[in-house]
Amino acid sequence: MEPLVSTIVILLSLLPSAVKSSGDAEALLTLKNSIDPSNNLPWQQQQQQQLCKWEGVKECMKGRVTKLVLEYMNLNGVLDQKALNQLDQLRVLSLKGNSLSGQIPDLSGLLNLKSLFLNDNNFSGDFPSSISSLHRLKIVFLAGNQISGQIPVSLLRLQRLYTLYLQDNRLRGAIPSFNQTSLRFFNVSNNQLSGEIPLTPALVRFNASSFSGNLNLCGVQINNSSSCQSQSPNNYTPVLPPETNETTSESKSNRTKLILIIAGSVGGFVVLLICLVLLWMVCRRNRTKPEERNKGVDGVLCVDVNTGGEGTSGGGRGCNNGGKPGGFSWEGEGLGCLVFCGAGDHQMNYSLEDLLKASAETLGRGTIGSTYKAVMESGYIVTVKRLKDARYPRQDEFGRQMDVLGRLSHTNLVPLRAYFQAKEERLLVYDYFPNGSLFSLIHGGVVDICLKDYSPT
Known part of the structure; x- marks a missing residue:
């Protein structure tokens, strides 16, 4: 029963x-x-x-x-x-x-x-x-x-x-x-x-x-x-009555006071502007020093390490909007473009629009940014890292660094497949590996990872 x-x-x-x-x-x-x-x-x-x-x-x-x-x-x-x-x-x-x-x-x-x-x-x-x-x-x-x-x-x-x-x-x-x-x-x-x-x-x-x-x-x-002012309905010139002797002397006195006030305001503004420029120069100098010390030592960006990946060699850059009918080109609007890295046979036929439409799953968050698992409509899976600070380094320097990362080849390095940068947005696209994080592998057991003999090509 x-x-x-x-x-x-x-x-x-x-x-x-x-x-x-x-x-x-x-x-x-x-x-x-x-x-x-x-x-x-x-x-x-x-x-x-x-x-x-x-x-x-x-x-x-x-x-x-x-x-x-x-x-x-x-x-x-x-x-x-x-x-x-x-x-x-x-x-x-x-x-x-x-x-x-x-x-x-x-x-x-x-x-x-x-x-x-x-x-x-x-x-x-x-x-x-x-x-x-x-x-x-x-x-x-x-x-x-x-x-x-x-x-x-x-x-x-x-x-x-x-x-x-x-x-x-x-x-x-x-x-x-x-x-x-x-x-x-x-x-x-x-x-x-x-x-x-x-x-x-x-x-x-x-x-x-x-x-x-x-x-x-x-x-x-x-x-x-300037054309916004010409569209204003209140754009007219009032007609003033003729001035008498008394009003003339009074107006001259008022005009003198007004000139003094304007001169004082302009002078104060100039002094304030000079102070701001000096402060900006000092801050910029202090900010660039750490970058010069770190340049060429460990690099600015980190590279994910994985025990089951295969490296690639070769290089190449190019914007991609998928080549589909009705596709969109963000570069045409000054918003950046999706740049593929690595050899030509590894370039995938997907666009930024495909990434926007992909189903996303959060894999983790760190000091550099957040990492997501993106499943596209075609079934293709990639790992997308969204960087927190999209201002540094500058766009040209960021592009050069991505080119270097895209040419790295080693069995324990996850290859960088593409990157995207706009005014306030930077994304890194990697191959997806279901083997878990490096932290879990290291602390979950003994893993033999050899990080030598990698060769940029």
Whole structure:
């Protein structure tokens, strides 16, 4: 009797997940009916039990779809709002490179969504303000559509926003004062935006390419802040009454006092500026001395050691945006690029966009930065180290050091495959090894690691 009761309890516990998985399958089939008139998606009612193996379903968790990627599949039609919101466990949704049209539906049901790629379609109508309620959203690609209306101020509620690409649309009005410190990639070029670009810390880091193609925009970022004054409605000259003798002498006295005040202020400002320059020179001298002492001894960056890796030889540098249709080149916007190291046969066909869309798992944190295990959509796994301080050394010196590391070859060195550097971001990409850390290997047993006879090539 007791085994029978235990079996019934187990079956009842599995019932909710099975029901939810069936709900995801029904939602996907409904979505297919609305956007796949050419039957490009081989989804079938009879294959609901194999939902996680359906084309475009890249990841599942407990039978629920968490990553849906339907890119460049000649899909067209209008998205079914109800079916889409039933997929409430989605982390990544990518429908880019199709011919989807109509208004982007309300997506407020996708509370777990982190990455949204709807670029390069035919969406129209107002900006989908519903995404402002998705508090976990980090990456938003809506470029290359026909979206109109204003950029909603409610986007300021997305405190984790990392990438916002809205270029090549029909957006109008002013740019909101984005103040998210996490914002690293931003582009609103080729729209109909107007007014002054806000001087927030989040927006001043972007150059003119992020705002080009908006004829009525002005601001420091595009080097035409003077035109903002000409657009002011209060630009007029008042007519003053004629001066009498008494007012003339009084005005001369006031003018003298004003000149003295201005001269004193300017003099004080000059003295303060000189003091700041001297202080900056002293700090710079003290900061460069440790770098000169350490130069050529141990290097600035550390190299991971592993007992099961194979080294590579050769060199080579080059920016890579994946070579895919609709790819993005960060270098074209002054934001840096992904540079591959090592021999040509070791260069992997992935781009920075692939890294952004990869599933990340934290492996550890240290004084230099944090290390992540990144699993790309293709199934390729790499280790990504995100450096804490992206200011030192300078970009050219950092590139030279990465070239040296990329040429190191030894059986106990994890080869550096690629690196990325932008204004405030530096990433190092290594091969992934599942053997654990050097610390666990050393303290967990005796390991024979030979660190001699390595040769830079």
